[in-house]
Amino acid sequence: MSTTTMRYREAIRSAIDEEMVRDKNVFLMGEEVGHYQGAYKVSEGLLEKFGENRVIDTPIAECGFAGIGIGAAMTGLRPVIEFMTWNFSAVAFDQILNNAAKMRQMSGGQFNVPIVFRGPNASARQVGSQHSHAMEHFYAHIPGLKVVAPATPADAKGLLKTAIRDNNPVIFLESETLYTFKGEVPDEPDYTVPFGKGRVAREGKDCTIISWSRLLQVSLQAAETLAADGIDVEVIDLRSLRPLDEDLLIASIEKTHRAVVAYEGWPYGGVGAEIVDRLQRLAFDELDAPVLRVCNLDVPMPYNAALEQQVIPQANRIIDAVRQVSYRQ
Amino acid sequence: MTTVSSYQEPEAQGAERRPDDVMADDVIRVMAPDGTVIDDIGIDDETAVALYQAMLRTRIVDDRAVTLQRQGRIGFHIGSLGEEASIIGSAFALRDQDWIFPCYREFGAALLRGLSMQTYMDNLYGNANDIVKGRQMPDHWCDREHRIASVSSPIGTQITNAVGFAWAAALKNDPLAVLVYFGDGATSSNEFHNGLNFAGVNATPTVFLCRNNGWAISVPTDKQTASESFAAKGVAYGVPAVRVDGNDVFAVLKVTRDALTRASAGEGPTLIEAITYRLSGHSTSDDPTRYRPEGEAEAWEQRDPLLRMRRYLAERVNWGDAEQASAEQAIHHEVKAAIEVSENTPKPALETLFEGVYAEMPWHLREQQAELLAGTRAPGHGE
Ligand SMILES: Cc1ncc(C[n+]2csc(CCOP(=O)(O)OP(=O)(O)O)c2C)c(N)n1
Ligand SMILES: [Mg+2]
Numbered sequence: 001m002s003t004t005t006m007r008y009r010e011a012i013r014s015a016i017d018e019e020m021v022r023d024k025n026v027f028l029m030g031e032e033v034g035h036y037q038g039a040y041k042v043s044e045g046l047l048e049k050f051g052e053n054r055v056i057d058t059p060i061a062e063c064g065f066a067g068i069g070i071g072a073a074m075t076g077l078r079p080v081i082e083f084m085t086w087n088f089s090a091v092a093f094d095q096i097l098n099n100a101a102k103m104r105q106m107s108g109g110q111f112n113v114p115i116v117f118r119g120p121n122a123s124a125r126q127v128g129s130q131h132s133h134a135m136e137h138f139y140a141h142i143p144g145l146k147v148v149a150p151a152t153p154a155d156a157k158g159l160l161k162t163a164i165r166d167n168n169p170v171i172f173l174e175s176e177t178l179y180t181f182k183g184e185v186p187d188e189p190d191y192t193v194p195f196g197k198g199r200v201a202r203e204g205k206d207c208t209i210i211s212w213s214r215l216l217q218v219s220l221q222a223a224e225t226l227a228a229d230g231i232d233v234e235v236i237d238l239r240s241l242r243p244l245d246e247d248l249l250i251a252s253i254e255k256t257h258r259a260v261v262a263y264e265g266w267p268y269g270g271v272g273a274e275i276v277d278r279l280q281r282l283a284f285d286e287l288d289a290p291v292l293r294v295c296n297l298d299v300p301m302p303y304n305a306a307l308e309q310q311v312i313p314q315a316n317r318i319i320d321a322v323r324q325v326s327y328r329q
Numbered sequence: 330m331t332t333v334s335s336y337q338e339p340e341a342q343g344a345e346r347r348p349d350d351v352m353a354d355d356v357i358r359v360m361a362p363d364g365t366v367i368d369d370i371g372i373d374d375e376t377a378v379a380l381y382q383a384m385l386r387t388r389i390v391d392d393r394a395v396t397l398q399r400q401g402r403i404g405f406h407i408g409s410l411g412e413e414a415s416i417i418g419s420a421f422a423l424r425d426q427d428w429i430f431p432c433y434r435e436f437g438a439a440l441l442r443g444l445s446m447q448t449y450m451d452n453l454y455g456n457a458n459d460i461v462k463g464r465q466m467p468d469h470w471c472d473r474e475h476r477i478a479s480v481s482s483p484i485g486t487q488i489t490n491a492v493g494f495a496w497a498a499a500l501k502n503d504p505l506a507v508l509v510y511f512g513d514g515a516t517s518s519n520e521f522h523n524g525l526n527f528a529g530v531n532a533t534p535t536v537f538l539c540r541n542n543g544w545a546i547s548v549p550t551d552k553q554t555a556s557e558s559f560a561a562k563g564v565a566y567g568v569p570a571v572r573v574d575g576n577d578v579f580a581v582l583k584v585t586r587d588a589l590t591r592a593s594a595g596e597g598p599t600l601i602e603a604i605t606y607r608l609s610g611h612s613t614s615d616d617p618t619r620y621r622p623e624g625e626a627e628a629w630e631q632r633d634p635l636l637r638m639r640r641y642l643a644e645r646v647n648w649g650d651a652e653q654a655s656a657e658q659a660i661h662h663e664v665k666a667a668i669e670v671s672e673n674t675p676k677p678a679l680e681t682l683f684e685g686v687y688a689e690m691p692w693h694l695r696e697q698q699a700e701l702l703a704g705t706r707a708p709g710h711g712e
């Protein structure tokens with residue numbers, strides 16, 4: 001299978017581009033996606049290629065264009081709605097919760113909402129308490145939504161293509177700090193990555209680190225350091241947060257008997273707590289230690305660089321947690 | 330030091346009426362762009378000089394902040410280059426008891442109301458003395474002592490907060506009004522519509538000040554609305570609205586005063602559309618040359634609110650190069666001293682991370698605090 005080296009942002013762009021070519025029902029809408037080429041240049045060149053009917057600049061009204069996208073999706077179009085960042089989806093939350101997620105169910109199955117909401121999520125280096133939210137924990141809570149969070153360019157492309165073709169509303173979470181991250185992406189035009197399938201990003205036998213999005217990269221660094229210390233860590237990239245790849249998680253725990261979940265977001269509830277619940281329920285007899293979570297401190301994100309780094313999980317905190325579950329302080 | 334030039338009417342920018350056509354007939358103006366007064370509203374020379382000094386202070390601080398960001402000494406700045414008259418004129422009109430709900434470009438109004446240069450600078454640095462304790466981005470401050478609420482990043486959300494604040498004050502017979510700032514882009518937000526509607530129905534003492542600066546990052550006003558003006562949006566909500574030349578500090582002062590008079594007489598809210606122009610990028614993260622039509626900024630430079638006031642002051646009080654130089658020097662001195670202190674102030678203490686999340690610190694945060702102080706420290710980026 002031939003591949004091309006791409007940045008994460010280019011992989012997302014090529015998925016949108018290819019799907020827009022493949023299906024005339026697909027369109028892109030959001031703040032500054034057209035003439036400005038996207039706040040983070042994800043949509044560069046798309047307006048020129050597809051024109052103003054398919055790459056649509058909106059006024060600053062997230063609730064408005066989320067709702068407009070849902071309405072368009074009810075006619076069978078396949079909107080890709082960009083939030084400048086996921087933080088601003090908060091003002092569109094009602095549309096996502098009450099109309100995107102429930103339209104099929106509450107209409108007795110008369111309507112589909114095949115829509116993708118996408119944009120950068122979680123911390124982005126010093127953007128303070130209102131701009132740094134990890135929103136997966138809110139959205140993954142909602143039945144009717146699918147939630148994915150790729151950590152590599154290949155998965156960004158493959159998962160986005162799957163998202164656009166899916167007949168359900170999909171929450172697609174990118175990362176500003178990953179946009180320039182490079183990786184090999186398959187050239188095959190029908191390359192997709194299925195939902196609900198994680199992957200083993202690094203094989204190991206002593207402990208499993210479960211992660212996604214940017215923290216996957218941090219977890220891999222932690223695994224390197226731990227390897228030098230004689231702890232052989234397996235790192236799982238979840239990719240898909242809902243549906244969740246239970247089988248992969250259980251298989252790994254059966255091998256390592258220990259797990260740490262590393263992610264951005266607050267400790268109370270959320271995707272991390274969901275994973276811990278499943279592991280203790282489904283693999284209780286396999287576990288040799290309580291499963292630990294490494295996530296943000298339970299405070300709004302500070303702006304100050306030094307303080308921000310304390311709040312976000314770092315490799316050293318992941319390493320400490322792995323040592324703790326391995327009883328090797 | 331800049332030397333004042335005589336005014337030249339810029340060439341018309343296209344025939345179409347845009348929402349920011351500042352020369353339209355219904356736009357209130359007190360002082361023409363060449364500095365001559367059209368309508369004497371009785372501003373004495375001392376007040377005129379104070380207005381000018383406040384605008385000059387705003388501009389010089391802005392300029393220094395951009396440089397600090399370019400030098401990597403602060404992370405971010407969002408300024409008000411070209412919009413000083415809209416901000417200073419309106420804030421100047423306030424009475425002591427009145428409140429400001431800012432957007433994010435109004436540091437000039439905060440300095441005018443008494444926020445110290447040092448406190449502002451500490452906010453840009455996010456250091457231990459930052460009034461918001463290093464929690465928000467630079468230019469996201471809050472100054473209760475001077476009756477200024479917190480800057481809030483999500484566009485438009487301060488508008489309903491301001492209406493609620495004004496409404497509650499009126500219920501309590503507190504004789505204050507609230508001035509809320511927002512941009513042209515924010516008129517697309519839910520909050521703008523909800524705020525105007527509630528204020529109209531309940532006659533709250535709110536002054537809505539829309540800084541129409543022509544742009545919302547890269548989105549021009551004609552992509553934000555199909556209305557002929559932003560003021561027109563007041564009509565539907567029964568809120569009286571005016572358009573004012575936002576680069577005419579006297580005119581902005583006058584319309585804000587009128588709005589405050591109405592508010593304190595129990596006559597309810599006013600929507601002011603101040604037509605001005607964002608001469609800089611959106612913030613230090615943006616390059617406006619990528620989307621701004623050629624010649625547009627240059628045309629608005631001709632209407633620079635500071636130059637207009639200098640032309641006026643030259644006529645009225647003989648404000649010349651010497652006065653200008655000494656005024657600039659005094660401000661530069663003040664700014665430089667503040668920067669020095671801010672730069673030598675340490676970062677906020679680690680334990681402050683956990684403060685203020687709740688009124689009383691819950692046990693689990695105390696536990697996290699103790700753990701953090703005892704445990705390994707993360708490497709900070711840039712340090
Ligand atoms: C809800 C929300 N969506 C998007 C943004 C990103 N954003 C920050 S400023 C801005 C433009 C605002 O334009 P305008 O209201 O005209 O104010 P100006 O910056 O011109 O003063 C946008 C889109 C945001 N802060 N909040
Ligand atoms: Mg604007």
